[in-house]
Amino acid sequence: MKFRSILLTAGVLSSATFYAQKMTYPKAIKGNHTDTYFGTAVADPFRDLENDSEATRRWVDEEVKHSQEYLAKIPFRDEIRNQLREIWNYEKISAPFKEGDYTYYYKNDGLQAQSVLYRTSNRTGQTEVFLDPNKFSEKGTTSLSQLSFNKKGNLVAYSISEGGSDWNKIIILDAVTKKQIDETLTDVKFSGISWQGDEGFYYSSYDKPKEGTVLSGMTDKHKVYFHKLGTKQSADQLIFGGDKTPRRYLGAGVSEDQRYLIISAANATNGNELYIKDLKNGSDFIQINKGFDINASIVDTDGDNLYIFTDKDAPNMRLVKTTIKNPAPETWTDVIPQTGNVLGITTGGGYFFATYMVDAIDLVKQYDKNGKLVREITLPGKGNVSGFGGKEKEKELYFSFSNYITPGTTYKFNADTGKSEVYQKPKVKFNPDDYVSEQVFYTSKDGTKIPMMINYKKGTKLNGKNPTILYSYGGFNISLQPAFSVVNAIWMENGGIYAVPNIRGGGEYGKKWHDAGTKQQKKNVFNDFIAAGEYLQAKGYTSKEYMALSGRSNGGLLVGATMTMRPDLARVAFPGVGVLDMLRYNKFTAGAGWAYDYGTAEDSKEMFEYLKSYSPVHNVKAGTCYPSTMIITSDHDDRVVPAHSFKFGAELQEKQACNHPVLLRIEKNAGHGAGRSTEQVIGENADLLSFALYEMGIRKL
Template identity: 60%
Template sequence: MNRTVNILVLAAMVATACQEQKKTIDPASNMTLLPYPETQKGNVVDNHFGTEVPDPYRWLENDTAADTKAWVEAENKVTQNYLEQIPFRDAIYKRLEKLWNYEKFSAPFKEGNYTYFYKNDGLQNQSVLYRQKGDDGEVEVFLDPNKFSADGTTSLAGIAFSKDGSLVAYQLSEGGSDWRKVVVIRADDKSIVGDTLKDVKFSGLAWRGNDGFYYSSYDKPKEGSTLSGITDQHKLYFHKLNTPQDNDVLVFGGASTPRRYIGGYLTEDERFLVITAANTTSGGELYIQDLSSAGSPIVNVVDNFEKDHAIIDNDGSTLFIYTNLNAPNGKIVTVDAANPKPENWVDLIPETENVLEPGTGGGKIFASYLKDATSLVQQFDRSGKLERTIELPDVGSASGFGAKRAETELYYSFTSYVYPPTIFKYDIASGKSTLFRASGVDFDPTKYESKQVFYTSKDGTKIPMIITHKKGLELNGNNPTLLYGYGGFNISLTPSFSTSNIILLEQGGVYAVANLRGGGEYGEKWHLAGTKFQKQNVFDDFIAAAEYLINEKYTSSEKLGIAGGSNGGLLVGAAMTQRPELFKVAFPAVGVLDMLRYHKFTAGAGWAFDYGTADDNEQMFHYLYTYSPYHALKDGTAYPATMVTTADHDDRVVPAHSFKFAARLQEYHAGTNPVLIRIETKAGHGAGKPTAMVIAEQTDKWAFLFQNTGTSYREQP
């Protein structure tokens, strides 16, 4: 065979290999769905202000019962049988595994003589905490959470160093639970100090010298499941090292001052203990205690729960306070600790048209603003004088503008939907940013675009949405699209990169995120516009986003999926029950789906600021009853292809919400679309999930979306 023939044969072989690598897999038309489990029905009926409300699946609230566990197994069998038939599921898994397999780093931080940072080699279930002395010291493993449990389901859930860096307290979460253990070690040799603290929940850890630290927790529920039992009275304790936990001193809370959420932290100089106390997720009291004087009292600074406040720094007795009192978008004030009441506050950095999120470092104040849900960062001196607006690399989200008072530099991260997380070193004196560590993800941002649009909701309000897709996308209404939203609890959705979303984008799909009312993107007014009797605004905003995407030919109802988690799971549940014909696929994740009983589990009563409760009054009951997804399902209705997701250790939004919703959805659904529930075991509300579990979950999400939108999957090289 001559050289020319050899070249031709080789070219043909390469072409064939490339075709095999990039083969297109069409959705199978011969999918079979096992019969849904015959979920038993009880005869429970609640009476709300004269209205009888049946709750036939109440028994599923008992998450530890044998019959509930049997139901979970039966539902997972149906779901996994369906997912296993999707022809490109394995290809998606392999692609995600390949995309995920790169080194990931956190921004470094300094404690004592060491610089610490987290790193994941690629597919490690949990990121490892490393350290080194200086910039050139030998890097060593400090804590490896992958060794906490054999299956990677025990995670590092928080860490705090004493001021000199010699002692470390870290929290452990087992199976994703919000209940934590606390272990104390010496930083130099990692030897354990004292006993392990147990039953710690919703807590930071705040060292006071090297004597001990403050933490918060509840009494463990005495009846029923510890995962679903009500947790009501939060308590702030001080734990003295090398003493039994039973001897810990109650500092604040309990029967004398019952509060649902209590936090404690110290100013950097450790002069003041700051205590925040609240009964809901918005608004709270503020207290201080001057630790420089033995036996000093706890002093009330703010005596009501109407607004949000935090002490961000101090100069001696001068306190720097963030507040949204008379400033819905937030401002920074100063006051002397001797007379700290609001009437004595003096504006330092006044409110602007943008929402403020403050930080401090190197003796400066960093005002991170949200401008149409993207970052604008300004640096001020301690007199409130603007020194500069920090130049960011693009339009997106910047985080990490905080450091100790003595630092001369800090590290911040920047990201957007098409800008992988990148770490920059920032010189505080000069304002210069330099690239510290780029992302290693296999993604070419030049092939994609992300743009913000403003669409009109039902009542005429303009709502921002960021739409991301390949450049040159044809607006023909035929693109698979996932619309994501949250809309609650003053939480802002800012642009962030997702490795998982590459799967959708490289297949020519569209990813859209709507900044709904109820969130914090435009401050307190925006938040309040999506709470209690205004909650329907959130659902209307989301539905209008879907209609915009369809009207502008990004997609169609047959190609559109919606997703959201927790409060976002409520959003998806409400949208799919109010407009089932508008969406083809729905992913309500760890959702609040029974709005009449959400406040009867764990710390759910604290969400009443956003939702109200069915016990408040008859009007509130009827409002909740109207949109509660579990109750809004209608018999004989064709619903979108739905994959409800939850986890057996979710003790924040208990899995009973998802269990009951899925059972009734399967009972009432009249269409041919699959309506399934995927129940993860040894996982919680989401934090701390091992990488393998995350990849498997994301694989099933994309496989389900592509399958049910009739989208072919083209394998990548």
């Protein structure tokens, strides 16, 4: 498939050419509410937009109508939507996995709303549909979240998300007959599903917020329950959490050998306690480490031996070994020690697979249980690798490889011989040979060197006129590694540049890199992002008039803070599902758990003042010309509640000093991002790409 490249107008048209006058926006409810922090009164005029009231819903409907009317005027919007549908329409097949007498895999024929779970009988070779999430709801907006089989593979429990909500339901089937065998569990949130034999499974949830606040109410005390098959959910046994051991986040898992129940307990997104219970002898829980100063997880067990992946005394992570008889941190000994590169661990086939991140690019080594190097695994190129996971006895493992210009390809790997072969190569209408993906290093405000991947079509002239999306995240120890996207493929095919800096706050260089972008160092993140934009402009990749800032969630905060700090940096901004009110983020859902990265306005006068100094909602200034902005959110986002976006949008619409539009794109029946239907994803990205090009002065493709 060949797309037409962008035909730029001669020079950059002024905003006045596009719009005769400033836009008129729906009128949001405005009040006189103020909050006082350490003696300082802070106005919150759009506080009513936090409430799911009739007035708020009416305003939301008006904003949806206003945005769609504006977007409908873009002459090439439908063409981009069609381009996305065409390139999206290819068969997608996951790596297979074995459970009981069957081999399972996911497949999407191309444009199906949700991928379908198939299985093939290992005895007869017959293939059938096992679960089809497209039949869960009329428009494909109910998705499959978690899937867990018992050890025999004859029982399965799966969770579903309706409309993108983090509140899930769990359904239990006889995996052989596919018939439901128990009541549906409801009101389950931030939960895994881990079976103990054939008796039942462990899961986690919170008390449901009071009626009317389900999507925004605080969820503070997580609880681990055991559901015994054949009993009512109301009779489920509380195993951990609640009032006795109050923790904000709890995860429960049973070891592969079914001997241990392992609990991870945390109050924030960084740092956790570990508890373990020997199910074989019925002992009580043993607390392995106390406090929340380290991150630790049990990745494997072998008889009495426990293998723990941790950052204790190792900011770049290490794998250690201890025993159930005395698992305290003082007894931990290295199996795979820390190196100068960040380490990730996967287990499969009786081996450990160590993935090292070198300037955001992966390198993989295979070790035995004693930490002896077996081999370095030959990869198809420079990029991002995932997989190698599997059961202890499985020698046939799978991994996937991709980068910004290489569609994700799945490989079959023999754990004993080290040989790999292509298992599934997607037939995407995209030729990587036509594109460039280069890594550069630039200097941030304080002198720190930051890596950035820049991706574009070969032959692109560095004349400052290339439409460019600058995307990043910068938080929560999350690393942005090279990954292929058909959306970016369309952007680049139409003449665009896609640039991703690995800014501080992420995990690309370990704990120190993460911590350098937290609390009162958070502005390092924004400065890194700003410096990336300045680098691209200085080197001729683009210019202010052709640059768009983009990010989601914590990345939405990144965009919101950057555009209010430096409204002159870019022509377009896309704060997506963003954390935008930094004084009140901890009042909603699980937001209080983000305090490790952000701090809270209640911590101290200094922390309050620092948060207020960059909080996007509180830093929109009248008389300032802000970029053309499309704020993206969803009505069922119960992780970063849409009130953040509503309040920021109302502030921008009221105070925008020039005729650059401020749109609120609000997706109905969708949440924070996961589980959206294919059509919802295509619709959002068609609007994003076409809005960016249109606001940059491009009038036809």
